Amino acid sequence: MKVFVVGLNHKVADIEVREKLSFDGPKLLEGLLRFKEIPEVKEAIILSTCNRVELYANVSDTEKAAEAVKTFLSEFHNIKRDLLDTALYIYDDVNAVRHIFRVASSLDSMIIGEPQILGQLKDAFEIALEKKTTGIILNKLMKKAISVAKRVRTETRIAENAVSISFAAVELARKIFTDLSRRACMLLGAGEMAELAARHLINNGVKEVMVANRTYERACELADDFNGRPVKFNEFIDEMVHADIVICSTGAPDYILRKNDMQKLMKERKQKQVFLIDISVPRNIDPEINELDNVYLYNIDDLQGVVDANVFERQKEAEKAEKIIGEELETFLKWQSSLDSVPTIIALRERAESIKKEELDKLLHRFPEIVEKDREAIEYMATALMNKLIHPPTIALKESSEDKESLVALVRKLYGIDEE
Amino acid sequence: MGILLFELALTLYFAATIVGIIELFKGTKITSRIILSLAAIGFLIHSISIIYRYVSAGHIPITNAHEATSFFSWCIIFIFFILQIRYRIAILSSFIMPVVFFLMLASTMLPREIKPLTPVLQSFWLGIHTVFAFLGNAAFALACGLGIMYLVQEHYVKSKNIGELFGRLPSLQTLDEMNYKLIKIGFPLLTLAIITGALWAESAWGSYWNWDAREVWALITWLIYAIVIHARLVAGWRGRRAAVLSIVGFLTILIAFFGIKILKKGLHVFL
Numbered sequence: 159m160k161v162f163v164v165g166l167n168h169k170v171a172d173i174e175v176r177e178k179l180s181f182d183g184p185k186l187l188e189g190l191l192r193f194k195e196i197p198e199v200k201e202a203i204i205l206s207t208c209n210r211v212e213l214y215a216n217v218s219d220t221e222k223a224a225e226a227v228k229t230f231l232s233e234f235h236n237i238k239r240d241l242l243d244t245a246l247y248i249y250d251d252v253n254a255v256r257h258i259f260r261v262a263s264s265l266d267s268m269i270i271g272e273p274q275i276l277g278q279l280k281d282a283f284e285i286a287l288e289k290k291t292t293g294i295i296l297n298k299l300m301k302k303a304i305s306v307a308k309r310v311r312t313e314t315r316i317a318e319n320a321v322s323i324s325f326a327a328v329e330l331a332r333k334i335f336t337d338l339s340r341r342a343c344m345l346l347g348a349g350e351m352a353e354l355a356a357r358h359l360i361n362n363g364v365k366e367v368m369v370a371n372r373t374y375e376r377a378c379e380l381a382d383d384f385n386g387r388p389v390k391f392n393e394f395i396d397e398m399v400h401a402d403i404v405i406c407s408t409g410a411p412d413y414i415l416r417k418n419d420m421q422k423l424m425k426e427r428k429q430k431q432v433f434l435i436d437i438s439v440p441r442n443i444d445p446e447i448n449e450l451d452n453v454y455l456y457n458i459d460d461l462q463g464v465v466d467a468n469v470f471e472r473q474k475e476a477e478k479a480e481k482i483i484g485e486e487l488e489t490f491l492k493w494q495s496s497l498d499s500v501p502t503i504i505a506l507r508e509r510a511e512s513i514k515k516e517e518l519d520k521l522l523h524r525f526p527e528i529v530e531k532d533r534e535a536i537e538y539m540a541t542a543l544m545n546k547l548i549h550p551p552t553i554a555l556k557e558s559s560e561d562k563e564s565l566v567a568l569v570r571k572l573y574g575i576d577e578e
Numbered sequence: 579m580g581i582l583l584f585e586l587a588l589t590l591y592f593a594a595t596i597v598g599i600i601e602l603f604k605g606t607k608i609t610s611r612i613i614l615s616l617a618a619i620g621f622l623i624h625s626i627s628i629i630y631r632y633v634s635a636g637h638i639p640i641t642n643a644h645e646a647t648s649f650f651s652w653c654i655i656f657i658f659f660i661l662q663i664r665y666r667i668a669i670l671s672s673f674i675m676p677v678v679f680f681l682m683l684a685s686t687m688l689p690r691e692i693k694p695l696t697p698v699l700q701s702f703w704l705g706i707h708t709v710f711a712f713l714g715n716a717a718f719a720l721a722c723g724l725g726i727m728y729l730v731q732e733h734y735v736k737s738k739n740i741g742e743l744f745g746r747l748p749s750l751q752t753l754d755e756m757n758y759k760l761i762k763i764g765f766p767l768l769t770l771a772i773i774t775g776a777l778w779a780e781s782a783w784g785s786y787w788n789w790d791a792r793e794v795w796a797l798i799t800w801l802i803y804a805i806v807i808h809a810r811l812v813a814g815w816r817g818r819r820a821a822v823l824s825i826v827g828f829l830t831i832l833i834a835f836f837g838i839k840i841l842k843k844g845l846h847v848f849l
Contacts, residue, residue: 318745333735336751428814431750448736452817460738 159200159498160220161299163249163257164227165212168268171245179235179245181206186285189234194291196230198223201296205261205282207275209268214258216295220250255299255490259483262303263310264317270472271317276307298493306486313482316475324355326464327435327456328362331403334433334454342366344401346394347408348380351437355405360384368401370394372408395419399426407437413444420447435461499555502566505575506551510544580634581690583627584648588682590620591651595679598672602746610668617671621655628652635692638705640712644688651681653716657763661720665756667748673723703778710771711796715831717764718803722828724757725821732818754817757824758810765803772796795834802827 166176181189181204193213194202201216213231217223228246232239249257260266264275283300286292292300311317328338335341343364345356348371360367367386370393371377377388389397395415398404408414415434424432434455436443441457448455518540522528528536551569569575594616601609628649631639639645658674731747733739747753775793776786787793806823809815815823 330735332749333731333747334750336749336755425814429816429819430814431817451819454735456738463738 159216159218159295160251161254161258161295161494162199162215162217162220162223163212163254164215164224164231164246165205165210166245166247167210167212167266169266170247175241175245176209176211178237179211179231180208181211187289190286190289190291192234193227193230194289196223196226198226201293202291203282203286203296203300205279207278210261210266212261214254214296214299216293217250224248252487252491256483256487258299258303259306259486260480262307263479263483264307265310265476265479265483269321270469270476271321273317276304279307280304295494299490302486302490306483309486310479310482314475314478316472316479318471321465321468321472323351323437323458323461323465324358326461326468327355327405328358330454330456330461330464331359331433332362334431335402337363339363339365341402342368342400343403343405344368344370344389344394344398345380345384345386346370346404346406346414346442347372347438348376349407349437352405352407353380355435355437356384359403359405364403366400368397370397395423398423401432402430403433403435405435405437406442408442410438410442411440413442415443415447417444417446417450420444420450420453424450424453437461498566502569502575503552503555506548506555506569506573509573509575510548514540514544580627580630583623583630584686587620587624587627588679588686590616590623591675591679591682594620594671595675598675601669602672613671613675614662614668617655617675618659621652621659624648624652624655631692638708640708641704642689642693644685644690646712647681647685647688650712650716651678651685653712654678654681654719657713657716657720657760661756661760664759665748665752667752667756669746669748670723670727670756673727674720677719677723703774703781707771707774707778710767710774714764714767714771717760717767718799718824718828718831721757721760721764721824724753724760725824728753728757728821729818729825732821750817754820757820758816761803761806761824765800765807768796768800768803772800791837792834795830795837799827799830799834802830 166179168176186204186206190202190204193199193204193215198217198219199215200218203214205212205214213227215223215227228239228242231237231246232242257266262276262279264270264272267275279300283292283304286296331338331341338359341364343356343359343366345352345367356367367381367384368389369377369381369384369386370389370391371380372391374388374390377391380386381388406415429452431452432454434443434447434453436455436457439458443455443457445455445457447453518537521536522533551573554565555569594613597609597613597616601613628639631645640649654674655678658670661670727747728750731750731753734747735750772793775796779788779793780786802823806815806820806827809823810820
C-alpha cells in the first residue's frame with residue numbers, strides 16, 4: 159500500500175487548465191466518492207483550490223492507480239485524456255509524502271509562507287473524514303502534515319515579513335509609528351494599489367482617512383468607502399499638515415509636492431514624523447524630500463526592494479523548512495513501515511494456525527482410535543513445530559529494513575497468504 | 579564575601595552582554611527572556627554587594643573610584659528596569675549591557691580598600707547629593723543609548739536598507755518617546771544634584787558656589803539638557819535632532835568626568 163499523489167498546480171498548468179479540473183462545491187463531494195470507488199484506491203482525499211487540484215490516495219498498485227485516476231478525471235471533468243497526460247504530476251511513496259508535507263507548509267505555494275493553504279488542507283481532510291473516505295494511513299498522514307506545517311511556521315521565520323507592496327507599506331508604517339490607530343492617513347489620487355494600501359492601513363488600525371482627487375466626486379466616493387472625508391485637490395497641501403501617512407498615486411506628469419512645500423509643512427507639524435508613499439509613475443513627490451529630517455519617502459521601487467528582501471529572507475527560511483520536513487518524513491516512513499509488517503505477521507500466523515488445524519483434523523479423521531492423551535501430545539508437537547517454523551520470518555518482518563515491501567511481498571508469496 | 583558577590587554580579591552581567599550581542603543577530607523570545615533574567619539576578623546580587631559594603635564600611639559606598647563606577651552601573655540597570663515596566667523592549671539591553679559590563683570591569687581594576695572618610699565627606703549630604711547625581715547621569719546615559727538606537731533605526735528606514743536588525747528594533751516613535759521620558763527623568767535629578775551640591779558646599783566650604791571645574795561642567799550639562807527639553811516642547815525638535823542632542827549631552831558628561839579626573843584640579847577631586 160503506497161501513498162499516492164496526482165495533481166497539478168500553478169507551476170505546471172495555467173489557470174484555464176486548472177479551472178477545468180477544479181472540484182468546487184457539490185462537485186467535490188461527488189468527485190471524492192467516485193474517486194474512492196476506483197478499485198485500486200483504498201483511501202482518498204481531494205484538495206481543490208484556485209492554485210492547485212490534488213488527489214491524495216493510499217493505493218495498492220501505483221501504475222494501475224495512475225491509469226485509473228487519469229481515466230476518472232478525464233471522464234468526470236470531460237477533458238481529453240492526452241491533455242491530462244502532459245499537465246499532471248504523479249508522486250508515490252516517499253515523494254508523495256514529501257510533497258504533501260511541502261504543500262501543507264506552504265513551500266509549494268505561489269507565495270512561500272502564505273497561511274491559507276493549511277486551512278484549505280484541513281477543510282479537505284474534514285470533508286474526507288465526514289464521507290469516511292480515509293483510513294489509517296491518510297488519517298495519520300494528514301495529521302502529521304498539519305503538525306509539520308505548524309512546526310515550520312513556528313521554527314522558521316517563513317511566514318514573517320511582508321511580501322506584497324501594500325503589506326510592505328504597512329510594515330514600514332509600523333516601524334515609524336508605534337500605534338497606527340492614532341495616525342491619520344491621506345490618499346492622493348486613486349488606483350488599485352494605492353487603494354489596497356489604504357485599506358491595509360485601515361485594517362491595521364488607522365482611523366482617520368482623507369481623500370483628495372482631481373475629481374471631487376471621485377474623492378467623495380472613495381472617502382465614503384473608507385469612512386473618511388474628502389478634500390479638495392487644490393487644498394491638499396494645507397490638509398497634509400494633519401496627515402501622518404500619505405499615499406500618492408495621481409497621474410500627474412510632474413512633481414505635485416516639492417521640497418519647500420514639505421519644509422513648511424514639517425514646521426507646522428512641529429517635526430512630527432511623516433511617512434510618504436509615492437506609488438505613481440512618473441513620481442509625483444520630489445525625491446529630495448527624503449533628505450529632510452523626520453520625513454520618510456518611499457517610491458514604488460523602494461517598496462519592491464523591501465518585498466524582494468523579504469522574499470529572499472523567506473527563501474532562506476524555506477531551506478530550514480525543507481530540513482524540518484526531511485526529519486518528519488523519516489519519522490512518518492518508519493511508522494508506515496512498521497504498519498505494513500503487522501498485518502502480514504498476523505496473516506502468517508493465521509495461515510499457520512489454519513494449516514495446523516486442517517492437518518490435525520485430517521489425522522484424527524484418519525486414525526479415530528487415537529486416545530485423548532495421545533491427541534494432546536500430537537497437538538503439542540504440532541504447535542511447537544508451527545511456532546518454530548514461523549518464528550524466523552516473523553522476526554524478519556518485525557525488524558525494519560530497507561526492503562520492507564519486498565520482504566512482506568516475499569513472505570506473502572512463499573506462505574501463500576494472498577491465495578485465499 | 580563582598581568581593582565574591584561583586585564578582586558574581588560581574589559574571590552575570592558579562593553573560594547578559596554576550597547573550598545581548600547574540601540577540602542583535604539572532605534574537606528570539608527565548609534570548610530576550612534569558613537576558614532579562616541574567617540582568618535581573620545580576621542586579622539583585624549587585625544590590626546585595628553594595629548593601630554589604632555599606633554595612634562593613636559604615637558609610638555610603640560611593641567615596642572612591644571603585645565604588646563610584648560600581649554604583650553608577652547599578653544606577654543604569656536600575657533605571658533600565660524602571661523603563662522596562664512601561665516599555666517592554668528587551669533589545670535595549672543589547673545596547674546597555676556592554677556599557678554596564680565595562681563599567682563593572684573598570685571597577686574591578688580600581689583599588690577597593692575601604693578607607694575612612696575625610697572630614698569633608700562626613701556629611702549627610704554625601705548620600706543625597708551623589709545619589710541624585712549618579713541617577714541623573716544614568717538616565718542621561720540611557721537616553722544616549724536610545725538616541726543611538728534611534729539613529730540606527732532611522733538610517734535603516736531612510737536608506738531603505740531593510741536588514742534583520744531593522745525588524746527587531748522598535749518603531750522610531752517608541753524610541754523617540756523613550757528618549758524623551760529618560761531626559762524628563764534625568765533633568766530634575768540633575769537639578770536636585772546641583773542644588774544639594776550647593777547646599778553641601780555651603781556647609782563644608784562656606785559658600786554655595788565656587789566656580790570649581792566640576793560645578794561649572796555640571797552647569798553646562800544642565801544647560802544642554804534644558805535646551806533639549808525646551809527645543810522639544812517649543813520648537814518641535816523631536817526625532818533625529820533630539821536623538822543627536824541626547825548623544826551630545828552625554829558626551830559632555832563623559833568629557834566632564836574624565837577631563838576633571840585627568841586634570842585633577844579643583845575642590846571636587848575626591849575620586
